[in-house]
Amino acid sequence: MEASKLHRAIEAGWATAAALGLQVDDAVVITNSDRITLRLVPCDVLVRVSLSAHLAGMEFEVEIARRLAEVGGPVAELDPRVEPRVYERDDFAVSLWTYYEPVGSEIAxxxxxxxxxxxxxxxxxxxxxxxxxxxxxxxxxxxxxxxxxxxxxxxxxxxxxxxxxxxxxxxxxxxxxxxxxxxxxxxxxxxxxxxxxxxxxxxxxxxxxxxxxxxxxxxxxxxxxxxxxxxxxxxxxxxxxxxxxxxxxxxxxxxxxxxxxxxxxxxxxxxx
The missing domain is CATH 3.90.1200.10 (Aminoglycoside phosphotransferase (APH), C-terminal lobe)
Structure with a gap:
């Protein structure tokens, strides 16, 4: 995401989580491409933020994750503490996911x-x-x-x-x-x-x-x-x-x- 939008995107992810009752003291950028991925602490939630123009794609992803979790698919799950949907804030689309601590580096x-x-x-x-x-x-x-x-x-x-x-x-x-x-x-x-x-x-x-x-x-x-x-x-x-x-x-x-x-x-x- 362009530098001019990156700060606003981080703020949108932070504010969305805080408004949902999650404690947020810091945000760590994990990936930055066409959308950003943040780890918010100490609530330990993974947040994905994209421009609102990509709202449909974000909603599609959330729906897939929800359905696959229901049938036991090996997928990262949405954060169970909030409603499983995409939130909109300041021209950004935001989704909240479970944060998984990585184990090792490679998968056999x-x-x-x-x-x-x-x-x-x-x-x-x-x-x-x-x-x-x-x-x-x-x-x-x-x-x-x-x-x-x-x-x-x-x-x-x-x-x-x-x-x-x-x-x-x-x-x-x-x-x-x-x-x-x-x-x-x-x-x-x-x-x-x-x-x-x-x-x-x-x-x-x-x-x-x-x-x-x-x-x-x-x-x-x-x-x-x-x-x-x-x-x-x-x-x-x-x-x-x-x-x-x-x-x-x-x-x-x-x-x-x-x-x-x-x-x-x-x-x-x-x-x-």
């Missing part, structure tokens, strides 16, 4: 695969309207084609991303189920309760191999009946999508300049 591939398999099983137990992965690809293709959306993308790289997205879109024409959408290691917490998934708003419909493509390569080896060729092709598609997002004119991802180059390199490496 077998445990990662088990958590993802249980997550997919929980998703099959809920009825939820979610966008199709084809919509995500179509959106990326539109942005690559639109110079106003990706003005700094060179012509050779624009053609490369466009052809890659078009060619790899065939990988998602098979079986579809609800997915996390971006279950990379940064979205899987290692807690005393075991691995728990976070950042659920990327939920979409597609093949399970698309989720596996976001995990470390060894994870797919432990996931029953995974199509390993499809995982590799989905990894190409994943990096092409991420690269497109980094080239958006309004992208606020940390170290954007580095990741613009790195993601293009990773697309080429995945294709090779």
């Amino acid at each position: 591939p077998a445990l990662y695969a088990d958590a993802l398999e249980r997550y997919h099983a929980a998703l099959r137990r809920i009825d939820l309207e979610a966008p199709d992965l084809t919509d995500r690809v179509a959106g990326a293709l539109s942005e690559v084609s639109d110079r106003k959306q990706t003005p700094e993308l060179s012509d050779p790289d624009r053609e490369f991303l466009s052809s890659t997205l078009s060619n790899q879109s065939t990988v998602i024409s098979g079986g579809k189920q609800l997915l996390h959408g971006e279950p990379h290691p940064g979205n899987l917490l290692n807690t005393r309760r075991g691995p728990l998934f976070v950042d659920l708003a990327t939920c979409c419909r597609g093949p399970i191999e698309f989720d596996l493509a976001h995990a470390p390569e060894e994870v797919a080896e432990h996931y029953p009946e995974a199509d390993h060729d499809l995982v590799r092709r989905c990894r190409v598609l994943m990096w092409a999508l991420i690269s497109t997002w980094r080239w958006r004119w309004d992208d606020q991802f940390p170290d954007r300049s580095y990741w613009r180059v790195e993601t293009l390199n990773r697309v080429r490496a995945a294709l090779a």
